[in-house]
Amino acid sequence: MLKIWTDGSCLGNPGNGGWAFVMTDGAQTIERSGGERDTTNNRMELTAVINALGALKKHNEFELFTDSQYVKNGVEIWMKNWKKNGWKTANRKPVANQDLWLALDALLPKFKIHWRWVKGHSGNEMNERCDILARTAAEKMP
Secondary structure, eight states: OOEEEEEEEEETEEEEEEEEEEEOSSEEEEEEEEEEEEEOOOHHHHHHHHHHHHHHHOEEEEEEEOOHHHHIIIIIHHHHHHHHHSSBBSOOOOTTTHHHHHHHHGGGOOEEEEEEEEEEEEOOOOHHHHHHHHHHHHHHOO
């Protein structure tokens, strides 16, 4: 099964940020990363997932590993109620990063994703690789 790891990084919060994903099917590994100015860590975490899903050409079922509880809980728990409440939180405030949540929500029906949380900075090889790629992308921003 295809496995995808994603990560986001931000130098300051807000500040220059980077996102990255690594995907492998065991035979081939693909790495991508990018950066943005004046962003947040949560935006970069979401951007990493959106870019990973956008890069998929032939797989529709896979494991996605993230060290972001924000992303995992958002998709698996919170998003259902946000949508029902017109993209407002339980406190009736607009959902933060709504533009990215909407973009992710539009992609999700195309896939069967097995969401996996991995503790960040704990020695997981692929998570550490994503962290390096995301941080490097953030550092390269002007």
